[in-house]
Amino acid sequence: MSPTPLADDPDQPDSDQPDPTPSQQDLDDADFVLFAHPPKAIAKLVCACGDDYPCDEVRFAQLVKEGL
Numbered sequence: 001m002s003p004t005p006l007a008d009d010p011d012q013p014d015s016d017q018p019d020p021t022p023s024q025q026d027l028d029d030a031d032f033v034l035f036a037h038p039p040k041a042i043a044k045l046v047c048a049c050g051d052d053y054p055c056d057e058v059r060f061a062q063l064v065k066e067g068l
């Protein structure tokens, strides 16, 4: 039983390199991800005083008004 010499052909690309061409499975996964993760715009109110609306003062004022 003689040891088999490892093939070391410099013309052969390393088979461990990732295939630059995406497989059908990769394309299906990409379609699913793009479908499941659409961009989402979030409307955010900002108070004139610079804090997120309602700021602490507005919340307190609203509580005062609701208590009337």
Ligand SMILES: [Zn+2]
Pocket: 047, 048, 049, 050, 051, 055, 056, 057, 058
């Ligand atoms: Zn404010």
